[in-house]
Amino acid sequence: xxxxxxxxxxxxxxRAILHGVDFCAKAxxxxxxxxxxxxxxxxxxxxxxxxxxxxxxxxxxxxDAAALKGWELAGMRAVLPQAATLAFPFTVIEVIRLxxxxxxxxxxxxxxxxxxxxxxxxxxxxxxxxxxxxxxxQRVQLARVLTQVWEPVAHGMPRWLLLDEPVSSLDIGHQLMxxxxxxxxxxxxxxxxxxMHDLNLTAMFADAVSMVHRGEIAACGTPAEVLTDATLSxxxxxxxxxxxxxxxxxTWLLPHTATL
Amino acid sequence: xxLAAYDESGVADLPDRTVVARRLTLWLGxxxxxxxxxxxxxxxxxxxxxxxxxxLAQGRALSRVDETILWNIRLPRTLLGALVGAALAVSGAMMxxxxxxxxxxxxxxxxxxxxxxxxxxxxxxxxxxxxxLMASVGTYLVPLAAFAGGWVTTLVLYRVSTxxxxxxxxxxxLAGIALGALAGAVSGLLVxxxxxxxxxxxxxxxxxxxxxATWGKLMAAAPIILLALLGAPFLARGLNALALGEAAAGHxxxxxxxxxxxxxxAVAAAxxxxxxxxxxxxxxxxxxxxxxxxxxxxxxxxxxPNAALLGASLxxxxxxISRTVIAPAELPIGIVTAILGAxxxxxxxxxxxxxxxx
Numbered sequence: 335x336x337x338x339x340x341x342x343x344x345x346x347x348x349r350a351i352l353h354g355v356d357f358c359a360k361a362x363x364x365x366x367x368x369x370x371x372x373x374x375x376x377x378x379x380x381x382x383x384x385x386x387x388x389x390x391x392x393x394x395x396x397x398d399a400a401a402l403k404g405w406e407l408a409g410m411r412a413v414l415p416q417a418a419t420l421a422f423p424f425t426v427i428e429v430i431r432l433x434x435x436x437x438x439x440x441x442x443x444x445x446x447x448x449x450x451x452x453x454x455x456x457x458x459x460x461x462x463x464x465x466x467x468x469x470x471x472q473r474v475q476l477a478r479v480l481t482q483v484w485e486p487v488a489h490g491m492p493r494w495l496l497l498d499e500p501v502s503s504l505d506i507g508h509q510l511m512x513x514x515x516x517x518x519x520x521x522x523x524x525x526x527x528x529x530m531h532d533l534n535l536t537a538m539f540a541d542a543v544s545m546v547h548r549g550e551i552a553a554c555g556t557p558a559e560v561l562t563d564a565t566l567s568x569x570x571x572x573x574x575x576x577x578x579x580x581x582x583x584x585t586w587l588l589p590h591t592a593t594l
Numbered sequence: 595x596x597l598a599a600y601d602e603s604g605v606a607d608l609p610d611r612t613v614v615a616r617r618l619t620l621w622l623g624x625x626x627x628x629x630x631x632x633x634x635x636x637x638x639x640x641x642x643x644x645x646x647x648x649x650l651a652q653g654r655a656l657s658r659v660d661e662t663i664l665w666n667i668r669l670p671r672t673l674l675g676a677l678v679g680a681a682l683a684v685s686g687a688m689m690x691x692x693x694x695x696x697x698x699x700x701x702x703x704x705x706x707x708x709x710x711x712x713x714x715x716x717x718x719x720x721x722x723x724x725x726x727l728m729a730s731v732g733t734y735l736v737p738l739a740a741f742a743g744g745w746v747t748t749l750v751l752y753r754v755s756t757x758x759x760x761x762x763x764x765x766x767x768l769a770g771i772a773l774g775a776l777a778g779a780v781s782g783l784l785v786x787x788x789x790x791x792x793x794x795x796x797x798x799x800x801x802x803x804x805x806x807a808t809w810g811k812l813m814a815a816a817p818i819i820l821l822a823l824l825g826a827p828f829l830a831r832g833l834n835a836l837a838l839g840e841a842a843a844g845h846x847x848x849x850x851x852x853x854x855x856x857x858x859x860a861v862a863a864a865x866x867x868x869x870x871x872x873x874x875x876x877x878x879x880x881x882x883x884x885x886x887x888x889x890x891x892x893x894x895x896x897x898x899p900n901a902a903l904l905g906a907s908l909x910x911x912x913x914x915i916s917r918t919v920i921a922p923a924e925l926p927i928g929i930v931t932a933i934l935g936a937x938x939x940x941x942x943x944x945x946x947x948x949x950x951x952x
Binding site for chain 1: 611694695696831834835836837838839841842844845846847848849887891892893
């Protein structure tokens with residue numbers, strides 16, 4: 335079972351953002367989409383989730399996404415936006431309950447609290463969403479998204495998490511926690527597709543990586559295959575070297591050494 | 595009234611607001627019953643509702659005068675007031691949900707201005723109609739024209755802001771302000787052309803009043819308003835999801851475009867009908883949803899029915915004041931709602947800093 339994008343092309347005005355990109359993510363894996371700013375990685379995710387007009391074809395678990403109704407899609411995949419705003423003073427638990435609106439987990443009243451606990455915000459249910467810090471708000475949105483597709487497999491079919499920079503405003507401890515959450519979701523049979531900026535976390539947690547550069551897939555494969563000196567240096571336009579200690583002392587820190 | 599009590603760890607122990615809102619529905623229902631009874635019992639005439647009840651209970655017939663006052667004057671007025679109040683409050687709540695903005699109001703997107711233009715045109719230009727036609731449409735000309743004005747404005751607004759089957763809410767807001775200004779300018783031109791008697795009619799119509807309530811007007815407005823009110827709860831889930839933004843609502847499986855279409859339709863119908871029978875009554879659409887959001891949260895599933903109940907009670911209360919304050923004359927109800935509504939509105943804005951963003 336897979337999440338497939340074939341020949342995805344997105345034009346914004348006269349400019350082509352994506353020039354016929356092929357993308358594939360497998361269920362049971364965490365697939366990262368990486369690339370420099372403005373490369374089109376978020377656009378690719380937005381095309382995959384149907385938020386943006388595109389030409390080409392998207393298929394989820396072998397079914398053409400264009401032929402699926404909104405509520406059917408909502409039962410198969412949940413989408414975490416990059417920046418989420420909220421109108422009106424909803425409390426945290428009320429926001430997460432919105433995730434129950436759709437999907438096969440609809441109506442399971444205890445899910446929002448379990449999702450809140452999963453993102454490390456147990457006890458925050460009664461707070462106002464607008465009072466939260468950026469990182470807390472991002473995790474509340476993640477909890478809402480998790481609530482929508484709580485079981486990684488439903489009716490024998492994998493379900494999908496599409497996440498646009500899920501750890502961008504989190505501290506390193508919560509980054510590790512959320513990455514582990516995504517891994518677990520994949521390990522239990524679901525599929526996770528995440529746009530990532532942090533290459534260390536990508537190397538640590540991703541099973542597959544697609545590197546987007548100038549609207550095309552520059553490389554795809556395992557992290558070891560994609561995150562190479564040549565590919566990275568070319569895409570990010572600076573001289574990068576993997577697995578290399580800093581030349582002169584100083585302090586440096588990698589998430590790899592942390593234990594949760 | 596504080597919304598959340600925090601213990602020392604900073605964790606709120608907020609009661610489930612769904613329960614609070616449901617309990618509130620019950621109280622607001624009782625409040626509406628009380629204000630409806632009060633509205634039937636008060637008026638310029640000395641007829642007593644209680645004496646009439648007593649007479650009926652003992653099998654005595656009502657006097658002609660009492661029957662006319664209660665049945666033909668007060669009852670349609672009470673029912674119309676309740677319907678108009680509910681329509682204005684629910685329209686406001688739906689519009690705010692659609693625009694994701696607590697300050698949105700049918701007045702803001704030009705629907706009320708369009709309806710107003712229709713009414714003014716009818717008052718000023720109605721005299722030019724052939725006498726025969728005038729005799730047949732007669733008293734219904736102004737409400738009909740107001741309703742048509744509101745509808746046409748909404749259709750134009752919708753046409754301007756919809757491209758390729760997608761409605762841009764931001765464009766709609768801006769286009770609404772432009773259309774409202776245009777309708778206001780044309781109304782101004784008509785006012786310029788009006789004679790003294792027409793000017794007086796215009797002014798009173800613009801301030802709003804329930805004084806002209808008849809069974810005929812009630813029967814004309816009731817089906818439209820009731821349809822919009824009864825349909826509103828079906829939009830609640832969609833409006834809740836829209837708070838996350840259109841894209842996120844779509845990912846939750848909400849048919850966003852259909853929700854937008856139906857909301858605009860319901861608001862145009864309810865506002866058009868309300869303005870048509872009662873003129874320009876302000877502040878109900880903004881103040882009522884605000885107060886309810888403060889009391890029991892922004893969930894539209896309970897907000898919409900509660901807004902209908904509180905809006906109806908509020909308007910009936912304002913109407914009772916307008917009828918009794920300078921009796922036997924009447925104060926236009928728009929003045930009462932503005933005098934009561936504006937300070938409440940300011941108070942809400944001042945409170946904002948203490949609680950959270952509305």
